Amino acid sequence: xxxxxxxxxxxxxxxxxxxxxxxxxxxxxxxxxxxxxxxxxxxxxxxxxxxxxxxxxxxxxxxxxxxxxxxxxxxxxxxxxxxxxxxxxxxxxxxxxxxxxxxxxxxxxxxxxxxxxxxxxxxxxxxxxxxxxxxxxxxxxxxxxxxxxxxxxxxxxxxxxxxxxxxxxxxxxxxxxxxxxxxxxxxxxxxxxxxxxxxxxxxxxxxxxxxxxxxxxxxxxxxxxxxxxxxxxxxxxx
Amino acid sequence: xxxxxxxxxxxxxxxxxxxxxxxxxxxxxxxxxxxxxxxxxxxxxxxxxxxxxxxxxxxxxxxxxxxxxxxxxxxxxxxxxxxxxxxxxxxxxxxxxxxxxxxxxxxxxxxxxxxxxxxxxxxxxxxxxxxxxxxxxxxxxxxxxxxxxxxxxxxxxxxxxxxxxxxxxxxxxxxxxxxxxxxxxxxxxxxxxxxxxxxxxxxxxxxxxxxxxxxxxxxxxxxxxxxxxxxxxxxxxxxxxxxxxxxxxxxxxxxxxxxxxxxxxxxxxxxxxxxxxxxxxxxxxxxxxxxxxxxxxxxxxxxxxxxxxxxxxxxxxxxxxxxxxxxxxxxxxxxxxxxxxxxxxxxxxxxxxxxxxxxxxxxxxxxxxxxxxxxxxxxxxxxxxxxxxxxxxxxxxxxxxxxxxxxxxxxxxxxxxxxxxxxxxxxxxxxxxxxxxxxxxxxxxxxxxxxxxxxxxxxxxxxxxxxxxxxxxxxxxxxxxxxxxxxxxxxxxxxxxxxxxxxxxxxxxxxxxxxxxxxxxxxxxxxxxxxxxxxxxxxxxxxxx
Numbered sequence: 001x002x003x004x005x006x007x008x009x010x011x012x013x014x015x016x017x018x019x020x021x022x023x024x025x026x027x028x029x030x031x032x033x034x035x036x037x038x039x040x041x042x043x044x045x046x047x048x049x050x051x052x053x054x055x056x057x058x059x060x061x062x063x064x065x066x067x068x069x070x071x072x073x074x075x076x077x078x079x080x081x082x083x084x085x086x087x088x089x090x091x092x093x094x095x096x097x098x099x100x101x102x103x104x105x106x107x108x109x110x111x112x113x114x115x116x117x118x119x120x121x122x123x124x125x126x127x128x129x130x131x132x133x134x135x136x137x138x139x140x141x142x143x144x145x146x147x148x149x150x151x152x153x154x155x156x157x158x159x160x161x162x163x164x165x166x167x168x169x170x171x172x173x174x175x176x177x178x179x180x181x182x183x184x185x186x187x188x189x190x191x192x193x194x195x196x197x198x199x200x201x202x203x204x205x206x207x208x209x210x211x212x213x214x215x216x217x218x219x220x221x222x223x224x225x226x227x228x229x230x231x232x233x234x235x236x237x238x
Numbered sequence: 239x240x241x242x243x244x245x246x247x248x249x250x251x252x253x254x255x256x257x258x259x260x261x262x263x264x265x266x267x268x269x270x271x272x273x274x275x276x277x278x279x280x281x282x283x284x285x286x287x288x289x290x291x292x293x294x295x296x297x298x299x300x301x302x303x304x305x306x307x308x309x310x311x312x313x314x315x316x317x318x319x320x321x322x323x324x325x326x327x328x329x330x331x332x333x334x335x336x337x338x339x340x341x342x343x344x345x346x347x348x349x350x351x352x353x354x355x356x357x358x359x360x361x362x363x364x365x366x367x368x369x370x371x372x373x374x375x376x377x378x379x380x381x382x383x384x385x386x387x388x389x390x391x392x393x394x395x396x397x398x399x400x401x402x403x404x405x406x407x408x409x410x411x412x413x414x415x416x417x418x419x420x421x422x423x424x425x426x427x428x429x430x431x432x433x434x435x436x437x438x439x440x441x442x443x444x445x446x447x448x449x450x451x452x453x454x455x456x457x458x459x460x461x462x463x464x465x466x467x468x469x470x471x472x473x474x475x476x477x478x479x480x481x482x483x484x485x486x487x488x489x490x491x492x493x494x495x496x497x498x499x500x501x502x503x504x505x506x507x508x509x510x511x512x513x514x515x516x517x518x519x520x521x522x523x524x525x526x527x528x529x530x531x532x533x534x535x536x537x538x539x540x541x542x543x544x545x546x547x548x549x550x551x552x553x554x555x556x557x558x559x560x561x562x563x564x565x566x567x568x569x570x571x572x573x574x575x576x577x578x579x580x581x582x583x584x585x586x587x588x589x590x591x592x593x594x595x596x597x598x599x600x601x602x603x604x605x606x607x608x609x610x611x612x613x614x615x616x617x618x619x620x621x622x623x624x625x626x627x628x629x630x631x632x633x634x635x636x637x638x639x640x641x642x643x644x645x646x647x648x649x650x651x652x653x654x655x656x657x658x659x660x661x662x663x664x665x666x667x668x669x670x671x672x673x674x675x676x677x678x679x680x681x682x683x684x685x686x687x688x689x690x691x692x693x694x695x696x697x698x699x700x701x702x703x704x705x706x707x708x709x710x711x712x713x714x715x716x717x718x719x720x721x722x723x724x725x726x727x728x729x730x731x732x733x734x735x736x737x738x739x740x741x742x743x744x745x746x747x748x749x750x751x752x753x754x755x756x757x758x759x760x761x762x763x764x765x766x767x768x769x770x771x772x773x774x775x776x777x778x779x780x781x782x783x
Binding site: 047050062063065066067068070071073074075078079082225 | 424425426427514515533534559561562563564566583616617618619620623670673674679
């Protein structure tokens, strides 16, 4: 059982989470700029969702805190590993990328790149049904500060062509063209509230898992962490 | 849990030091009942004849440490602190940016601004103290803040007439060390927050310190001037050049005393060597070199050379996707100039010897404690991430701070620490909430006392903890205005973890997680400690009879 001893059951955790978030803002002056940026008072009930949210948030920073990012991603891997214990999580991401692509992307201040990455992550959220309200996750930086210098994100960068959202030109179809779409049956994309149901058949410690099967979680994790090589037409510079 | 800090409203996620600072009270009148009264703010001394900065002196005796049975017990340490009681010496508020500006203007503006500060108690986020450090003699205490300023306090001279003023620190110098910068290439703002200050040992009359923000390290010289030359031949009294034709006699200029002035000048700027955020700087025992560490690299500098540095550690993977670990802190050995350690986000410490190779990617020693299977959780890695590493003064031990514990390691034993101290184990059951509000990423520092017998670190609710390594006793103290009454005895605090809460205990759910003590410092030879609580600097000393 991977959960810590003191971890409460899901519902109580949700309450506590909501309470924590609610308390989060009550003492702030309504006119305070921080309130506008405060997280939405929609507590995600699963640790996985929370971690994904944190990852999104971290990636959206103009200059992400590397330590925070690494710790969140590693935690996400742990959670994912616990939710799909039989899935073989590749120890080292395999697909070769253009050497130094991360550095190149770091050095660039390409607003289109960051915009496409942001929308990619957003779209993933939509599909995966993980996030109820992706809107607040849209870039929180001031408009004058594009999220250029794309963070050394762990593989999400790998999915994007350097300059344009060419990936998204195909629409989401291109993303999944070689994937069995039966994985994305509508019943699996139930609203998050239904995902709160604990599914004992998922295995031990699953009270917090959303209703996705192993392969989807694998895929999602891989997309985020970059272990998955998607087949798509090579863009310039790749 | 009440009042957790706002999580995602922190633009630099990670350590939530940008707590929503509340009220900045005007100072308490000394030796009076604690009702706010206007006070004269400390003034910077470099622009005008310096007056000693004022600080409120609040005499409060702290109770002795308690043994498990509750009876007082002495603190064992070789610097003779006797009974182990702690007194609040002074609480210092560093002046705000606004008030500093007003100091440079005329008297009327100053009065206006002073009254403004008196009537509208406020503190700016720029005042949040981000680092505290005593110099090697303990005579000076430097603080850096989020606004990029350095404020140096000097210890009050002991005098026979005023023995009770021993240990009081007053403002000595204030200067703007780092300014906010804009990186045009990446369209990024570089924060001016001072991450670390490190003093150089004193070699002449001037003081030298290193201060760093995320990207740039600067060497500052702080010197006093109490004489000025008078009687120039070629210049008149105002400094204007005289017409040589009007000079009929020659005289020798003389040095005349003037009012003491303290000036701070930047002597070196070490820039453009770090892609990632600098978290540590450490002066080498050779006093000629120092190192600066960011998330992935450590660079070695010579003080005289600013346009190049040696890279001695590089853990950046060829493929950033493979990044799983970052450097969190680094320090040179206090005596061996070839040895240093660095800690990681995975809870490991590596000791490296620079004689082994130019690039110290291969460590000489590797310190890691195996994970306790009974405590395993999703957050195991995060709470094992080391936020600070410090050599003991002797050089025999290293101390590390992770989220819940402080550990002491013997350099000769790599497989586990020799001592582990629980700082706030009652938080173990709250890790999920602390993860949610990002408190779990807070980076606490830890310090040794001069004799390496006591270690100290901070916690939440403005608590800080001391552990006596010899007697194995520990104490929790609080740095707060409410408890700083003159002549009152501050009792050790206790957190109630469950069951019946006693009268003076605080329950875990009542802790204020926005009040965190991240930065503390211990005088190198005496029992005087400095504790930074947001924008307040508390100085405590042990009670000497």
